[in-house]
Amino acid sequence: MPYLTRAVDDVIAGRLTALGGVLLEGPRACGKTSTGLHHAASSLRLDASPELLILAESAPDLLLDGPTPRLIDEWQLAPSLWNAVRHAIDDRSESGQFILAGSARPADDITRHSGVGRMGRVRMRTLSLAESDRSSREVSLAALMAGVPSVQGRSMLTYADVAAEAVRGGWPALVSSTVRDAQIFNREYCEELYNSDIPSATGVHRSRPRLRRTLAALSRNISTEATLGTLAADVAADGSSADTRTIRSYLDALSQVFAFDELSAWSVDLRSRSRLRTQSTIHLADPALACAALGIGPDRLARDPRFFGFVFESMVIRDVRALATRFDGRVYRYRDNTGLEVDAIIESTDGSWGAIEVKLGQNGVDAAEAALLKLRDERVDTDRAGAPMFLAVATATEYAYTRPSGVHVVPLATLGP
Known part of the structure; x- marks a missing residue:
């Protein structure tokens, strides 16, 4: 299915230009993965293999390596990645490095630790009638x-x-x-x-x-x-x-x-x-x-x-x-x-x-x-x-x-x- 353009796309693009990364939050199945992939140059799904969760704890740099922006999907399965991403952004000193997408906040919400100047938080919701082509948009x-x-x-x-x-x-x-x-x-x-x-x-x-x-x-x-x-x-x-x-x-x-x-x-x-x-x-x-x-x-x-x-x-x-x-x-x-x-x-x-x-x-x-x-x-x-x-x-x-x-x-x- 072709990508459905979202009102949030311009916001994500702007955050990636200004900041080191973007955190996409929203309910499961609202389109975070598709939108993240639309803006990403490489991607990784943490729920694809149990081994990835082990690597997230033992060697997070391996998971962060790839063309940028790099999408880390379902990142909340390995909350410790938040700090690894923050440090990578600081070390690289470049904008548009990462997109984190998650359908739940970690139980101990690690994102409360400062992401100021590094990560922009973007809330995604389900499609409006306009975005699903049910509106004339006049x-x-x-x-x-x-x-x-x-x-x-x-x-x-x-x-x-x-x-x-x-x-x-x-x-x-x-x-x-x-x-x-x-x-x-x-x-x-x-x-x-x-x-x-x-x-x-x-x-x-x-x-x-x-x-x-x-x-x-x-x-x-x-x-x-x-x-x-x-x-x-x-x-x-x-x-x-x-x-x-x-x-x-x-x-x-x-x-x-x-x-x-x-x-x-x-x-x-x-x-x-x-x-x-x-x-x-x-x-x-x-x-x-x-x-x-x-x-x-x-x-x-x-x-x-x-x-x-x-x-x-x-x-x-x-x-x-x-x-x-x-x-x-x-x-x-x-x-x-x-x-x-x-x-x-x-x-x-x-x-x-x-x-x-x-x-x-x-x-x-x-x-x-x-x-x-x-x-x-x-x-x-x-x-x-x-x-x-x-x-x-x-x-x-x-x-x-x-x-x-x-x-x-x-x-x-x-x-x-």
Whole structure:
């Protein structure tokens, strides 16, 4: 299969030009190996042979020798390589030496030791609709962040198509697969999390039934600010016991393999007496995992617009996070104590920002527009934070257009880098 161009490619190329190496992190099967190989001149997979793990401890220089950039895939299997790579970068005094790729953080995260000036950390996620060629890409996120005054475009996907894409997910291996095959893939992905990925990454064998219930609880609460207490009650709903400390340990384990991908709250200066809420929002590596964990197919999802709305919001967050990587953008959520919330705040490295509210259908656009204008006009201190570069409502509808207020309506399947 030909390489699928990713929004993160420009970032990786830039880091390799400026720094000694790049650390690619993200969930298993999100495309780290393919992307690493795309940028590498030589490569090595540490899971190819047990002998390589022995060499990593006894003679790491042998593994680091090769044309550069050199990809070391699944490097977390031999965490001591981190220091060997750092020292090699120092000794060579050249940029673009190594690409490390891993689908889990080492149990004792050795990357906390300084990589400043040597390694750039790049987070990879599953494919956005634009990257998997499901979007017309007529509305550029970068152009929105540059303040483009109006947008236009037409979605390639119907409501039912969007439901099918939510169930398929953004895994590169599934771009050409049927939705039925994708459902099997996603169910097996969840099983591997319980049976192999988490035990291998953490070194702790946790209760598989309880991990399964935890992922189901996260899936039922996707795109919400459910507390540990809420999740614990959900996990214990079948009569078993579960306390918040146990749930926290399971969330940490899921985070270690990048399966749990919560969205942080936005910190910004306010002009009103409102107080910001700091609770993070629940998201998974891909919203398709939520559908798989709950056994929901595209038809059932399409017939449940309430739950579909939460899943669709997670799709939007996934896509905006992936596309914002191209300009080193970060994505947050806004919510204050008055109940005003905005689903996605995109912030650039220079502090400029834009806001997206998510609505599955056209009937929610008026309320979303009002929330966005209230955020701009009544909440954010724009003297300090600056005026937003754009305000937009992301939908699963057909047409992209700009309303008289300046708020854009952007079907997700028109959004591109």
